Amino acid sequence: MGLWQRLKSLFTGDHFTEDLWNEWEDQLIEGDLGYNNAKTIIEQLRKRSKENRWKDQEQVRQELVEIISDMAQRVSLDFPGETPHLLLVLGVNGVGKTTNLAKLARLYKEQGKRVVLAAGDTFRAAAIEQLSVWGERLGVRVVSQNSGADPAAVIYDALVSAQSRREDIVLADTAGRLHNKVNLVNELAKVDKVIRSKISPDSYRKLLVIDTVTGQNAVEQAEVFHRSVGLDAVLLSKWDASARGGAVLSIAQKLGVGVAFVGVGEKITDLETFDPRKFAQAVIGT
Numbered sequence: 517m518g519l520w521q522r523l524k525s526l527f528t529g530d531h532f533t534e535d536l537w538n539e540w541e542d543q544l545i546e547g548d549l550g551y552n553n554a555k556t557i558i559e560q561l562r563k564r565s566k567e568n569r570w571k572d573q574e575q576v577r578q579e580l581v582e583i584i585s586d587m588a589q590r591v592s593l594d595f596p597g598e599t600p601h602l603l604l605v606l607g608v609n610g611v612g613k614t615t616n617l618a619k620l621a622r623l624y625k626e627q628g629k630r631v632v633l634a635a636g637d638t639f640r641a642a643a644i645e646q647l648s649v650w651g652e653r654l655g656v657r658v659v660s661q662n663s664g665a666d667p668a669a670v671i672y673d674a675l676v677s678a679q680s681r682r683e684d685i686v687l688a689d690t691a692g693r694l695h696n697k698v699n700l701v702n703e704l705a706k707v708d709k710v711i712r713s714k715i716s717p718d719s720y721r722k723l724l725v726i727d728t729v730t731g732q733n734a735v736e737q738a739e740v741f742h743r744s745v746g747l748d749a750v751l752l753s754k755w756d757a758s759a760r761g762g763a764v765l766s767i768a769q770k771l772g773v774g775v776a777f778v779g780v781g782e783k784i785t786d787l788e789t790f791d792p793r794k795f796a797q798a799v800i801g802t
């Protein structure tokens with residue numbers, strides 16, 4: 517049953533009672549919107565419901581959709597600085613970094629840009645191989661070294677060669693072994709430092725990939741990455757698998773980082789720009 521169906525089933529009379537507000541709040545929390553977000557949403561809904569009286573249920577649903585889409589933050593990933601631009605793709609293992617990086621490569625290539633991929637996840641040979649396969653399929657250059665190589669060195673090579681070849685954008689993959697937080701943060705800090713030594717902040721953006729299925733844990737992940745390198749935008753992946761997006765609201769509220777893209781499948785074309793209204797409609801349901 518969708519969230520709206522559950523909320524509606526609790527609404528029996530023609531008035532909102534204190535009990536009902538509490539039950540709705542619980543439902544929003546269970547619907548993975550997060551404790552603080554649920555409180556905020558109910559607060560806003562209470563304000564909007566005149567005299568706690570609401571006969572038109574569809575109107576209530578619309579209000580909910582509006583409140584949530586106002587809380588969701590959309591950002592666009594722009595690079596005002598000179599080329600080459602560098603997009604660092606971050607995130608915990610398995611969230612969909614490499615796949616979505618390939619989708620972005622296709623998108624930029626379609627815009628006529630000369631794209632380079634940097635195999636910065638040097639932890640596993642399979643990760644380097646996966647990126648090379650995408651590169652071949654897309655017909656874009658891939659810069660890689662052997663597994664175990666220093667990711668900062670790989671990304672540095674990609675950037676320097678892109679500068680001399682006058683390429684437009686480097687998409688850099690990274691490893692995301694969050695179980696070793698200290699190593700990860702140190703490794704990323706080094707990558708970040710190397711990039712900043714070569715290009716201006718206006719040519720450099722950091723995109724965090726989070727997996728919809730992760731739920732509110734994605735907020736913690738975002739905090740770690742935001743503290744270590746600072747994030748510009750989020751890509752919400754696997755939206756097709758589960759339309760749960762409360763983490764996105766928490767990340768916007770806590771860190772001020774909005775969503776740029778949504779991954780909607782495993783195919784190379786399964787990428788959309790983030791639409792807060794569509795997002796809110798899906799979270800609430802019909």
Ligand SMILES: Nc1nc2c(ncn2[C@@H]2O[C@H](COP(=O)(O)OP(=O)(O)O)[C@@H](O)[C@H]2O)c(=O)[nH]1
Pocket residue numbers: 607608609610611612613614615616753754755756757778779780781782786
């Ligand atoms: N359903 C779905 N699966 C996805 C999406 N993005 C990635 N995946 C799958 O998630 C798995 C992990 O993806 P991968 O890019 O290797 O993750 P990484 O470890 O973060 O680089 C793969 O099986 C992908 O096909 C998406 O938007 N929707």
Ligand SMILES: [Mg+2]
Pocket residue numbers: 613614615637643689
């Ligand atoms: Mg990967």
